[in-house]
């Protein structure tokens with residue numbers, strides 16, 4: 467079998483076009499969504515990501531506010547900036563780019579963001595709302611994976627889904643979203659025994675383990691849908707957590723790296739900013755952008 471390629475780049479472009487249309491309609495009502503992105507320090511990958519976020523925010527017609535702080539910024543100064551952004555009516559979404567410098571308490575910083583403006587969906591209130599099936603802001607990468615899976619499979623109900631990785635950003639919210647869609651979900655991680663056997667039973671594999679080419683082709687159940695969240699910089703360039711060449715021989719469909727999940731992360735950030743703007747203005751959630 468040779469897998470169908472899931473083109474996340476094209477899907478994300480289509481999503482951004484729909485978002486742009488919705489933003490244009492909001493503007494006729496005098497509402498312009500605004501997204502504030504905060505970068506502390508000079509991590510080169512983060513620099514690339516926030517540049518792309520700024521550019522794509524402007525391309526869909528939203529206002530982009532970029533805040534760059536030096537790596538040795540005291541945490542109190544970052545919290546003071548977040549307070550100002552929370553109070554600013556022109557700002558509908560706030561994102562603090564991760565990772566933060568080591569002297570900062572990531573949870574304290576994230577939980578200082580107004581949950582209604584938490585377009586990353588990392589605030590403890592949004593985490594709890596997602597876990598209990600309430601209306602939440604949903605983390606961008608797993609939301610993007612869910613959109614790709616639904617597009618590929620239609621219904622996820624009754625599918626065996628294996629999430630490899632238990633991070634707060636991807637693994638845990640991904641498991642919640644799959645459960646919400648009535649998949650039967652297993653969460654595996656670096657200490658899981660018999661990972662290969664678990665993988666061979668999965669109709670859906672979401673790999674977010676952070677190890678280059680970790681998931682081998684012969685672990686994949688023939689016909690399974692494989693979503694690769696990994697972004698690993700190696701001597702061969704950027705590779706995912708799945709050994710793409712061998713997995714393509716077994717999977718029914720698979721995301722590439724680059725060009726798979728990554729572009730969906732930024733498109734879903736814009737989707738969440740639009741959703742936050744609609745909610746702040748008492749409007750219904752935009753269609754097809756929330757789980």
Ligand SMILES: Nc1nc2c(c(=O)[nH]1)N[C@@H](CN(C=O)c1ccc(C(=O)N[C@@H](CCC(=O)O)C(=O)O)cc1)CN2
Nearest residue numbers: 515562563564565586606724725726727728729731732
């Ligand atoms: N506050 C947040 N911090 C981080 C998040 C997040 O969702 N919120 N996720 C990642 C980084 N990230 C967005 O911030 C991100 C990662 C990758 C991509 C992407 O488009 N990747 C491309 C490849 C780009 C490259 O060459 O590096 C792809 O996969 O095709 C976008 C956003 C950690 N921090």
